[in-house]
Amino acid sequence: MKTVLGILLLLGSPGVLLAQRNPDGDLGVPLLSADEKAVVQEQDAEFISAVRPVLEKASQSTVRIWGVQGRRDVRLAYGTVIGDGHQILTKWSQVAKVTEDFRVETWDHQVRPVEVSGVYEDEDLAVLTITGDPLVPVKWSSEPLPLGKFLIATQPDGQMAAYGVVGVLERNLRDGEPGYLGVYGDPEFNGPGVRVKEVLRGTAADDAGLKEGDLILRVNDKVLTGMSELVDALAGASPGTGVDLLIKRDGQELAVDTILGSKPDASQFAGSRLAQMERMGLEEGWSQVRSGFSKVVESDMVLLPDQVGGPLVDLHGNVVGVSLAQASRTRNYFVSASRVQELLGQPSTDPAVALAKLKEREEALESAPRLRPQVIPLSPQEGRDMMEKMNRNLTDMGRLADRIMRELGALDNE
Structure with a gap:
């Protein structure tokens, strides 16, 4: 299966x-x-x-979150009812800028006012609270999350928001902690390995002499079949770690030694390629905050930014996690049920403090110049091949x- x-x-x-x-x-x-x-x-x-x-069952523990941002009444995210039914877990950056009429809509069309009571910045999660009668809280599952496990994202109306499978096991994505190679993979490449679309200047890949078009076949002893395997192979490696790469260039296989560096922070280089890519992600419909998480699982489901924050279930209906961020066209992050319970047992950050930090990040990204999209026409043969x-x-x-x-x-x- x-x-x-x-x-x-x-x-x-x-x-x-x-x-x-x-x-x-x-x-x-x-x-x-x-x-x-x-x-x-x-x-x-x-x-x-x-x-x-x-x-x-999980749909009854899923809510839609609404609020006014600027002058517009918008759907912000989904939320997961937790605790005694008076708390709702959702994505912090999606609800942080609500100015008025902050509310949730339940599966049976109740509309209830809410307020933010705490923020868990490591995972970009917020706890909202309601008053009055409790809603239906989720029952967390202790089921394991092996590679390939099937997942479904719920909606309050009982419909499916999206589906996917576990692609990369739980890992730490925090900026500054993992080692950084410094390449962008080509998402259109379908062969084995990872084809380099771009090498970032001044990174470990640049220092090692990697070039656009190189095919990375292996990292240490791990054979690569795609970008997820490259990320997984480098997970846990800190800056300064030596990595042996096997690449293919112009039909010849080459051994390349490199030493991982630290990932540049897009907010520190507002006009850089990193910041431009961050902005492009927002324009493509990806989540505003989609990296730097301390402990997340990766899947290949596709959710819109205002669809994250709700429960994820397996084929038995067990709630195995909460959707967190759409990071790219094929990469989605979620927080496992065990990690959620671990977080809820820890002190949360004051919402005002968390909001100030979030605004600093947004201001840095807004100052990045826009990249002009390129239109690449298809030849007749390419069109036939695609068909x-x-x-x-x-x-x-x-x-x-x-x-x-x-x-x-x-x-x-x-």
Whole structure:
């Protein structure tokens, strides 16, 4: 099941993962014919119907959070009801700038006023409190989170916000603590290894002579199949750690020795490439705060910034974590149930202090210059190749969706 679900998420399901970005119902996928769109929509509807019973209990512990920012009334995030039902856990940076009418909407359409009572800055989480009758709190699961474990993000209405699998085990992402190589991988590359799209000047990769187009095949003894494996291979290594790389350049394999450095802080270099990339992430619909967490798990689900903060469940309906941040097109972070319980046992930061720090970061990012988007036209052959690949993916998705539904049926009979 791990392999099947992993392949499905790598292929992606346009109806589920992209329709959430298109409220008008347009799949937003180029080169799909009307018949192909109909097939995808039918498969998605069947899959969503199959998993809906799994979401029922957790959805009652999920709230939508609303508030006025500036002059606009906006949906800010989802929240997870915790404790005795008077506390709600959500993403701090999404709710920090509410000026008035701060409220939550429950699964049964109650609307309740809330206020921030504490902030856990390490994970960008906030605890909100309500008065009156308690809501339905989640029951945390102690189930393990192995690689490939299937996850579903809930919504208050009982629907699925997104799905994915565990891609990288729990690790520390704090700035300044891990060693930093200094490359951007090419997200369009589908082969083994990581193709270098850019080498940041003055970093360990630059000092070691890595170049754009190099293919990183191995880090120490770990063979790479993608960017997640590169991140995982470097996790836990501190600045000053020596790393042996095996790269491929112009058809030849080369051994490269490098010493990891420290990651530059985008807020310290407002006009730098790092700050520009941070801004681009916001424009792409990624979370404002999406790095520097002390202990998170990575998945490949896709959530909008205002969809994070809610519970994540497994195929048995167990609440295994809380969604935290959309870091890129294929990388999402969440906090495990055990980590949440650990945090809640610790003192929280005063919301006013946390807000001042958040505003400093935002001001630094706002001063970064904007990068102009580049339009790269496709040749006729590239267009045909893309169409053939998409057709193969649709066929594979159909087979894999059928198998997943059989496995879900088997779970119902347990």
